[in-house]
Structures are given as C-alpha cells and as structure tokens.
Amino acid sequence: MxxxxxxxxxxxxxxxxxxxxxxxxxxxxxxxxxxxxxxxxxxxxxxxxxxxxxxxxxxxxxxxxxxxxxxxxxxxxxxxxxxxxxxxxxxxxxxxxxxxxxxxVGFGVAVKAGARKPDISTPEAFKETLLAAKSITFLPASAAGSYILRLFERLGIEDAMRAKTVAQDQPTGIVPAVANGEAELAIFVNNVLIAPGVDIVGPLPAKYQQELVxxxxxxxxxxxxxxxxxxxxxxxxxxxxxxxxxxxxxxxxx
Structure with a gap:
C-alpha cells in the first residue's frame, strides 16, 4: 500500500x-x-x-x-x-x-519596482551607471560576489564601489534592500533578482557577463x-x- x-x-x-x-x-x-x-x-x-x-x-x-x-x-x-x-x-x-x-545563471542589475531603469546596454554605459549610483547592494562573501568584486577591479572602480556598497550577508537581503530604498541598485545573479519589489534592468553587457554554475x-x-x-x-x-x-x-x- x-x-x-x-x-x-x-x-x-x-x-x-x-x-x-x-x-x-x-x-x-x-x-x-x-x-x-x-x-x-x-x-x-x-x-x-x-x-x-x-x-x-x-x-x-x-x-x-x-x-x-x-x-x-x-x-x-x-x-x-x-x-x-x-x-x-x-x-x-x-x-x-x-x-x-x-x-x-548569469548576472543582472535591478532597481526598485517602478524606478527609472538606467542604461547598462554597453560596457561604457554600465560603468557610468555604477559610478552614478548613490548605492549598490550585493553579497560580497559568495561566489557571485567574488566575481562582482573582480569585475569592479577590472573596470578600475573598486574604490568607488567599496564606498557605496551596502553589503549583505545572505542573498535574501539583496532584494529587500533595493525595495525599501536602502540601496539604489542591486547587482547579482538573475534568479535572486526575480522577486517582488524590484525590476530587473537587464543582464550585464556581454563583455562582462559570466554564468555561475x-x-x-x-x-x-x-x-x-x-x-x-x-x-x-x-x-x-x-x-x-x-x-x-x-x-x-x-x-x-x-
């Protein structure tokens, strides 16, 4: 039975x-x-x-x-x-x-639901958007976060990003930080960013895109x-x- x-x-x-x-x-x-x-x-x-x-x-x-x-x-x-x-x-x-x-899964950028979506369509626009943002959030102590930190170094903006990073200790904190206005942008793997309270701006430019396995x-x-x-x-x-x-x-x- x-x-x-x-x-x-x-x-x-x-x-x-x-x-x-x-x-x-x-x-x-x-x-x-x-x-x-x-x-x-x-x-x-x-x-x-x-x-x-x-x-x-x-x-x-x-x-x-x-x-x-x-x-x-x-x-x-x-x-x-x-x-x-x-x-x-x-x-x-x-x-x-x-x-x-x-x-x-690949990486993307998200903003608060309903907010204006910045331009990240080209490597130059992506860099300008990061520099113009008042704050960003992600999870540095993770496989995805390690790639993001290396990307900032590759772009030559690691110091500027460090000063405006709202670091999370678990992925579950990323979307709420953007949804409640604590951070202007989120950058992380796309599946985490697909959630109520935020809108995905788009994927990273192809030059900087990478998939986390x-x-x-x-x-x-x-x-x-x-x-x-x-x-x-x-x-x-x-x-x-x-x-x-x-x-x-x-x-x-x-």
Whole structure:
C-alpha cells in the first residue's frame, strides 16, 4: 500500500520516471547543503520531492565560504547543490562524489519596482551607471560576489564601489534592500533578482557577463545513497527544469 501511494503521488507530480521507491523501503531524511541563491528554487522543488518520494529534506542554505567551511570541517551531509567554487577548494572537493550540473545563471542589475531603469546596454554605459549610483547592494562573501568584486577591479572602480556598497550577508537581503530604498541598485545573479519589489534592468553587457554554475553531487560518505541519488535525479528531471527556467536559471546537463 505504501508503495502504491508514493507511486501515485509521483504520477500526479509527473515524477514517475525519476522516483521509483521499492516496496517496504523506509523514508530517509536527507541533509542537503545548498547555495543561498538557490533558496527560492529548492524551497519549491523540495516539498514536491518529499511528497512523491516519502523522504524528508533538511536543507541548509549558505554562502560559498561557509559551505566550504562546513564541508571541510566534516559536517555530515548527503547531497550538495552548491556553487562550483566549492569544488575549487581541494579539500572540500574530496568530500563529494563526481557531480552533475544542476543549473547555471548569469548576472543582472535591478532597481526598485517602478524606478527609472538606467542604461547598462554597453560596457561604457554600465560603468557610468555604477559610478552614478548613490548605492549598490550585493553579497560580497559568495561566489557571485567574488566575481562582482573582480569585475569592479577590472573596470578600475573598486574604490568607488567599496564606498557605496551596502553589503549583505545572505542573498535574501539583496532584494529587500533595493525595495525599501536602502540601496539604489542591486547587482547579482538573475534568479535572486526575480522577486517582488524590484525590476530587473537587464543582464550585464556581454563583455562582462559570466554564468555561475551549480553542480549537484552526493557526499562520498552518505549512508542514504539511494535516496540522495533520487533527489539529484529529481532536481535534474524535466519536471524540475520547468521550475528552474521559471526562476531565471538555465538547467544544466548531466
């Protein structure tokens, strides 16, 4: 009976090809480490996976430096859906099985909803807009933030930007800071900027555009391997990619 109910739920959600629980299998709680900018996507996909599979998810969202710290300190987890920068750390990388690409996303600029949209259509206009802004907000201590800081250096405006930056410690603070007038501009990955209270001005000029990649991988020492694999299969399934695209990201390739 338990299996038939789960399979029925999977069928309703369009997940039958991905999730196929075995009869009598116990539900597992999966500990997931995830990039903070994936919050809106995984909080939507998570309940669908739980309903279809019977497993429970405990998702910890955090910045890239904190994720690296957690992994290298031996914090237990079953799955990581993290910025690729986590894999650049030689110690952190050893804690993951070979990854598949979950999604990727480019960078954009946003203003308060209804505000005038500045010109960022060319490299010159983008630089002028940044210099003219009274304040900007982003998350410096993140993979996306690291790229933005390098971009400011590349433009030769790092000192000017430092003086007007309203730094956030989590991605969830970026949109509210612009919506409530604390910052004039937000610059970050597009999926975070797709939210009520702000309007996206547009993507960065092609010369400065870059995509941030988010791999998904099992922990090498997970004791919930089947359930963890089912979760990764689900978030890379056709059903899940509909949500990924709606949230402003490009689904990855396994």
């Amino acid at each position: 338990k299996m038939s109910l789960i399979v029925a739920a999977a069928s309703v959600l369009g997940l039958a090809p991905v999730l196929s629980p075995t009869s009598g299998a116990q539900a597992d709680e999966l500990r997931v480490l995830a990039g903070g900018s994936l919050r809106s996507i995984l909080t939507e996909l998570g309940p669908k996976f739980e309903q279809a599979s019977g497993h429970k998810l405990a998702i910890h969202f955090d910045t890239t430096p904190n994720l690296i710290k957690a992994v290298t300190a031996g914090e237990p987890f079953d799955v990581g859906v993290v910025p690729i920068d986590v894999f650049y750390d030689p110690v952190a990388k050893t804690h993951f099985a070979p990854p598949v690409e979950f999604a990727r 988010f791999p998904a991988a099992l922990a090498v020492d997970t004791k919930q391997k089947d359930a963890a694999k089912a979760f990764v299969d689900f978030i890379t399934s056709p059903t899940a990619t509909v949500v990924v695209k709606a949230k402003g990201m490009t689904p990855g390739k396994s």
